[in-house]
Amino acid sequence: MATISIISRFLPSSNFPTSPSYSSHPSLPSSLLTPRSSRFIQPTSLCFSCSLSLTQSNDQTAAAQDDAVGNLRVVFAAGGTGGHIYPAVAIADELRITNPTSEILFIGAPKSMESTAIPSSGYIFASVPAVRLARPLIAPQNLLLPYRLIKSLIQCFRLLRDFKPHVVVGTGGYVSFPVCLAAKLKGIKLVIQEQNSVPGIANSILSLFADVIFVAFNSTIDSFPRNKCVVCGNPVRLxxxxxxxxxxxxxxxxxxxxxxxxxxxxxxxxxxxxxxxxxxxxxxxxxxxxxxxxxxxxxxxxxxxxxxxxxxxxxxxxxxxxxxxxxxxxxxxxxxxxxxxxxxxxxxxxxxxxxxxxxxxxxxxxxxxxxxxxxxxxxxxxxxxxxxxxxxxxxxxxxxxxxxxxxxxxxxxxxxxxxxxxxANLNASTEIAEHILSLVNLSTKKEK
Structure with a gap:
């Protein structure tokens, strides 16, 4: 069992979102598209999050495998800079080419680069406000960070519950950590893609829970559990x-x-x-x-x-x-x-x-x-x-x-x-897409 107390040990090096707002799109439930104060869970009821297990139940596993024969549903958690956004878009584009019926949802921050870049790339976008870690670490603004993280996790649970993804892909940014952690807590397959030669603390933590870790360089393997790593380069825009x-x-x-x-x-x-x-x-x-x-x-x-x-x-x-x-x-x-x-x-x-x-x-x-x-x-x-x-x-x-x-x-x-x-490896996005499809038991070959 792993609890939220584990997370608090690493809070000083990460940035997390607060309360949610979602861009309007018919594919998402109206309850998510128009957040109401009544949907916010009060602090007194937050304690249940602390006992969530990282162990995927057998029922959830079976349900995910049965559902895998239908349309592939993927959530991408990416934002902040183009270095996190465009690799995710490149992977999503490749998934659509390989598996045209794929349903894809991006989660990022509102009024950000991703809030305009993702819709213009033709993908559904839902936003969760992000909170930067204040410097120095003892700044008063950081006192509410644990509460904001738990609140963010709850909102991520709601998004994942309604979209029902087979896999969540984290490519970095302020929202990547809570979305990916929520996915693992819900028993959803998780992959992360690390663009840098050396990872930050967020991906270092997430690597403990990820099913697969895609890295750009051979040297990066030393920073992660080696048995989970796939070296394939960084996804490059088509x-x-x-x-x-x-x-x-x-x-x-x-x-x-x-x-x-x-x-x-x-x-x-x-x-x-x-x-x-x-x-x-x-x-x-x-x-x-x-x-x-x-x-x-x-x-x-x-x-x-x-x-x-x-x-x-x-x-x-x-x-x-x-x-x-x-x-x-x-x-x-x-x-x-x-x-x-x-x-x-x-x-x-x-x-x-x-x-x-x-x-x-x-x-x-x-x-x-x-x-x-x-x-x-x-x-x-x-x-x-x-x-x-x-x-x-x-x-x-x-x-x-x-x-x-x-x-x-x-x-x-x-x-x-x-x-x-x-x-360089120009086929990185193709290789990553094939691994993702394989991970959820979908064939990468089209039926003739």
Whole structure:
């Protein structure tokens, strides 16, 4: 037996949701779509949660296996950043291709990246408000965290009860932990997918309960129960797996490029994150114009991040070989157009760099409390020869030197590209989908 008291031991390193709100969709019961105060369970009745067992009952197992012959129902718990959201979408897309009758529900936070990205990807979305862990750990705001976790678990139970999934897939984010834990407490099969080279504490805990753990790198196995791990890489969006010629991609950003006949042109792609990396943007601001003026064959595609765009746009001079945007909606074309990428070191971005075979300069975020980005960058340096610059070392001079050293060395660029492609697995989402189908006893082959 495992109780909620086990959870409290790990609370200081996780973020959990509070009370629920759900986006309207006909596939979900109206009682869930319109939450009412009468549905909230009062603190005095919360004690029953503490005695929930992690042991799946025989009746639940039999019921799940009998139901597996029907439509596959999968819940994805993902949110917070694109690094958690898009791998989940890639797996969901693959499940729909392999098993078209699959029913899929995403659970995330309201007014978040996933609350818009998931519906626009064509999937049902239900939201559970998330609560960030306050810093320092002794902050008064953290006193209510155990209560909020239990309250969140109860709401997750309701969602899972009504959707009746065969399996829950956690890819990370603030809601992933309570949703996945609720799934295990209800006897539902659980899988987690870890994008980073080293997991955070939430997935470390969930790994004890998961049926299968999908990891991106061989080195990650050492952080989990080895007998549960499947090394298959990070799921990559379908658009990135489609071949687009470099010339066509460049013409998208720089109209008329194909008519310029500049076969020696180089394109630098700068990815400042979804919201903006201030240090990267400042370094680029101080060197972009000098680089463009000194190298007439250089083109720059620069994603500043949404929150930094207005300031950067007001400071950056217009230039025919500069493409400046807050967010890259056609990131697949940006990768295809690029010769060199300067970027943060989020797990998804790092794997997309490998999958597209691009040389890279990585600047890990120092705001990553668990050091994931630095570890991801270090791994890419080992397997693909990526250049790593910490923010302490970053300025316009060090960045300019690193860019020039790579762009002027064709042999080095070719070697970095080859090593990156060898380290990636473009079929990760397919392999994960097949494992999920196998886990719930569904055939991955269509009946003829």
């Amino acid at each position: 658009s990135l797996r489609k071949h687009v010629s470099k010339e066509s991609a460049r013409s998208y950003f720089f109209p008329g490029f194909e008519n310029r006949g500049d076969c020696k042109a180089k394109v630098l792609l700068v990815l400042g994150g979804s919201f903006g990396a201030n240090a990267m943007n400042i370094a680029m601001l101080n060197l972009y114009y000098q680089m463009l003026r000194g190298n007439h064959g250089l083109y720059i595609i620069w994603q500043t991040g949404v929150e930094a765009y207005d300031e950067m746009d007001s400071l950056v001079k217009d230039h025919p070989r500069l493409y400046l945007k807050p967010f890259m909606h056609r990131l697949d074309l940006a990768y295809a157009a690029a010769d060199l990428i300067v970027s943060r070191a989020g797990a998804l971005t790092c794997y997309e760099i490998l999958a597209t075979g691009k040389p890279s300069i990585l600047i890990p975020s120092p705001n990553d409390s668990e050091g994931h980005q630095f570890k991801n960058a270090s791994l890419l340096a080992d397997v693909a020869g990526a250049t790593v610059i910490t923010e302490d070392e970053l300025d316009s001079s060090t960045l300019a030197i690193a860019i020039e050293q790579i762009l002027r060395d064709e042999r080095k660029m070719a070697d970095m590209s080859e090593r990156a492609l060898k380290a």
